[in-house]
Amino acid sequence: MSCPPPPPASLTLEQISWGDGILKPVSLSLGPGRVLAVLGANGAGKSTLLRLIYRYYKPQAGRVLLDGQDIHALPARAVAQRVAAVLQEQPTDFALTVAEIVALGRAPHRRALSGPSERDAHIVGHALQRLSLMEFAQRPFGTLSGGERQRVMVARALAQEPGLIVLDEPTNHLDIRHQLEVLRLVRGLGATVVASLHDLNLVQGFADDLLVLQDGCALAFGPVAEVLTPDLVARAFGVRAHPRGPAQFDFSLFDDMQQETSA
């Protein structure tokens, strides 16, 4: 059964602010399929911004537009059909199996009181496969490692078939191979993506655009290659960015390397 991917969403933030200065007015526009990384020191306002985008918070002022429509003028269910969030907080219902957690991603698409359809089961199976979780499908979620749980959360978002996927530090708990795999997978979904990251080295190769926050203010926004400069790193994080020395490595997946070698 083929499942055409959902169309990517466009996202516009119009002067959104929250919490009496915790997030000061931020504006930006992302075209369908763009990947935005959000960077900033601890407490800069990244999670707050993400919560406004996935409709967990309502802006104190301003609007979040999804495909041109204010998300607070839309029913919550309509937003849930278009926006998936992968959060740092994970489900506490540890008794559910991995397959059951991933199947929760289908909930916004189901009619009240109706059970999972054949298509739902297919999409859940596909999401488990893409995150290499088939062997864990019947394991209780609570028995998984932190990294395995994080992959389950990404699989649940995938099962939701979103047009916009919001991820709060998606590489937390992941070893270097799974970090690269998850970011490549998220990038390859074709959805519009907003992800907060702490590792500056992961931004290049993952994101098209970069938003840097500092003390709740947008310090910079634009294409990664233009925005991510030593000067910006110094201002946002208070550290000096050095060119890589001989004991430093850039990492890539083996199949990426094979493609590069055969190119």
Ligand SMILES: Nc1ncnc2c1ncn2[C@@H]1O[C@H](COP(=O)(O)OP(=O)(O)OP(=O)(O)O)[C@@H](O)[C@H]1O
């Ligand atoms: N509900 C709240 N009430 C009061 N202060 C809050 C609330 N939510 C967030 N804050 C404060 O707002 C600031 C921004 O928090 P936020 O979680 O958005 O930062 P962050 O950039 O995601 O940080 P980190 O990298 O540490 O996860 C922090 O100083 C935080 O303590």
